Amino acid sequence: MKTEYQKNNKIIRAATYVRVSSDEQVKGYSLTFQKEENIEAIKKDGAMPPEEKHIYIDDGYTGINGNRPALQMMIEAAKRKEFDVIYVWKIDRLFRNTKLVLNLVDDLATYGIGVKSALEPFCDSSNPIGRYMFTMMAAGAEMEHANINERTQHGKIRAMKEGKWLAPAPYGYLINEGTKKLEINRNEAKWVKKFFEWFIDERLTLYQLQQRVNxxxxxxxxxxxxxxxxxxxxxxxxxxxxxxxxSSELYIGVHTYRKYKNPSRVKNDLDLRPKEEWIEISIPTIVSKESFELAQKQLRLNKENSPRRTFRFYMFAKKLRCGVCGGRMHAYYVAPKIRKDGTRKEDYKFYGGSWLTRTSTNQRCDNCVNYNESQLEVSVWDGIVELLSHPETMIKKCEKYRRRNSKSSDYRLFLEELDKKEVYLKNKEEKLLNTYLEGDLSKELYKKKLSELEQEKTEVSGEIRRINQFILSDEERLKRIASAKALYKKLSKRLLGATYEEKCKVIGALIENITLNGNDAEVEINLPVKALIPQFTAQLDRPLVSVGIKENSLWGKGRL
Incomplete structure (x- = not known):
């Protein structure tokens, strides 16, 4: 009896396609089994068994992934009309998506090539009834795939709620085979601690950390x-x-499943799921929360101070802020000009503000005037030299300044008020995010309100940092004096007659922030403890492009 593929005694050239995903291999849908079944069906229909090059095998690919090497090779061979019909074990071997299956069958039909199923002989693309069954079976495969995904997802969610780890163990941990939960791998955890310690204490860039670790x-x-x-x-x-x-919160014992809609993408608040869908699990801690936060600040400062695309260096770049609007001062350059008498006019470096008030209106901030770098250099550099050479006198001056300009005589009470405000702003930010996720706030309005909140939080955290400097014990005062003296002993030769580049390095390493208000400048200085002075001086020997402003828990702060 002749089949549809044997009309007019024409020899039908067959090809076969087999596919398994990793979990289907376990179920018994092996590649060898599928291939044997397909070839048996080809022989039964009287078609020519496929050549070895026309046996297309995709091992370990899912039915929703169309970017499979063997499938693409088969389509290219079909365009060249190297065979007349393709046999698959089941329709879902092609795709587990109705639209994709029918599109592929239509494309193959334009080349005069049919598709047939070994296990479902009624699925035959060469006749109308067969095409109808093709559609039905493809829809069934898609529904089965959706059901499998749903069951798998429910199983994963149940495992998440039980605190189980569903991925390979991250560095520093291992998976307990019994509980399927993370435990600390002591051999790796000691290195994790070292990475954080080096990165924070020695203020390294990622490249410098990489070189040391390797x-x-x-x-x-x-x-x-x-x-x-x-x-x-x-x-x-x-x-x-x-x-x-x-940057992984795992190491402080925090992990949240189902926090982002697309975990593989760059994480941002606009991609968050509703908070009720989050699943938090507890993990053994390797580093402290304080160290983690300092590492995040270090990463952020490294990014801000990156020398990428830098053509000209400025002594106070990214350190100046306006004392009225709180905006950052930006550096710019005025090129030298030739006067009418032929003499060359000196070039200048300036710093200017954003010209906007803190309420983001169109009004300009009168304090954001242009500041000449050369004038700032004289005042700030002389202050640094004076602080390091005569720390006792300068620290007394700093404390006198604080008392005169403090907003409150009771520093601790004022600090409590600021802490409460910081918590309030954090809760307000969380409510704003929930409102956006629930769809009650547009994306543009959310971004605007979030930006305003971030500015307010920055101001409060800066004020908290300032007040903490007001509360200075006798022991801390003596430590800072000792640090300043030890540092001056190391840097005395550099400070006297320092070049512009040397001043940039010292200012970049010592000064964290300068707040300008008219003719007054408030300078926030980092003084390294004596134990870290060797690393500090080593930093000054690096090229200028690698020097930045850093802060960590081992550094004391003073203000001029």
């Missing part, structure tokens, strides 16, 4: 599995890997 042959997670890397070799850490490690 020079010490610290084993990666991949190395600890005993497998061999095909790229970069053993003990190689990428900058991006270290950056992800330093």
């Amino acid at each position: 020079s010490l042959n610290v084993p990666t997670k991949f190395d600890n599995t005993g497998r061999i890397k095909t790229k970069n070799g053993k003990y190689f850490w990428a900058k991006r890997t270290l950056g992800r490690l330093l």
Whole structure:
């Protein structure tokens, strides 16, 4: 008996396509089994068994992924009309999506090529009834895929709520085979602590941290599995890997499942799920919350101070703020000009503000005038030299200034009020986010209100930092005096007759922020403790582009 594919005694050339995903292999849908079933159906229909090159196999690919190497090779061969019909074990081997299956069958039909199922012989694209059954079976495969996903998702959510870890163990942890929960891997955890310690205390960039870690042959997670890397070799850490490690909340014992709609994308508040869908689990802590926050600040400052696309250096770049509107002062350059008499006019570097008030109106801030760098340089540099050479006198002057300009005589009471306001602003930000996620706020309005909140939070955190400086114990005062003296002893030769580049390095490393208000300048200075002075002086020996403003818990702060 002749089949549809044997009309007019024409020899029908067959090809076969087989596919399994990783979980289907376990269920018994093996590649060999599918291939044998397909070839058996080809012989039964009287078609020519496929050549080896026309047996297309995709191992480990899901039915919703159209970017499969063997499938694409088969489509290219179909365009060249190297066969007449394609056999699959089941329709869902092509796709688990009705639209994609029918589109593929239509495309193949334009090349004169049919599709047939070995297990579902009624699915035959060469006749109307077969095409109807094709549609039905493809829709069934899509529904089955949706049901599998739903059951899998429910199982994952249940495991999440039980605190189980559903991915490979991150660096510093291992998975308990019994509970499926994370436990600390002591051999790796000691390195995690070191990474945070070096990054914060020595104020390294990610590149500098990478160079140190790779020079010490610290084993990666991949190395600890005993497998061999095909790229970069053993003990190689990428900058991006270290950056992800330093920014992961896992190491402070916090992990939230289902927080973002698309976890693989860059994380931002606009991609958050509603908070009731979040699933928080507890994880053993490796680093303290304080160290983690300092590492985040270090990452942010590294990004801000990156020398990328920098053509000209400024002594006070990214350090100046307006004391009225709170905006950052931006640096700009006035090129030298030739006077009428032929002499060359000196070039200038200036700093100017954003010209907007804190309420973001069109009114200009009168305090955001142009400040000449050379004038700032004389005042600030002389202040630094005076502080380091005569710390006792300068610290007394600082305390006198604080008492005269403080908003409250009771520093601790004022600090409590600011702490309460900080909590209030945090809750307000959370309510704003929930309002946006519920759809009661547009994206543009949310961004505007969030920006206003961020500015207010910055002002409050800055005021808290200022007040903490007012509360200075005798012990802290003596430590700062000792640090200043030790630092002056190391830098005395550099300070006297320093070049512009040397001044940039010292100011970049010592000064965190300068607030300008008319003719007054309030300078916030970081003084390293004696234990960190060797690292500090080593930082000044680096190229100018790598010097930035940093802060950590081992550094004391003073104000001029």
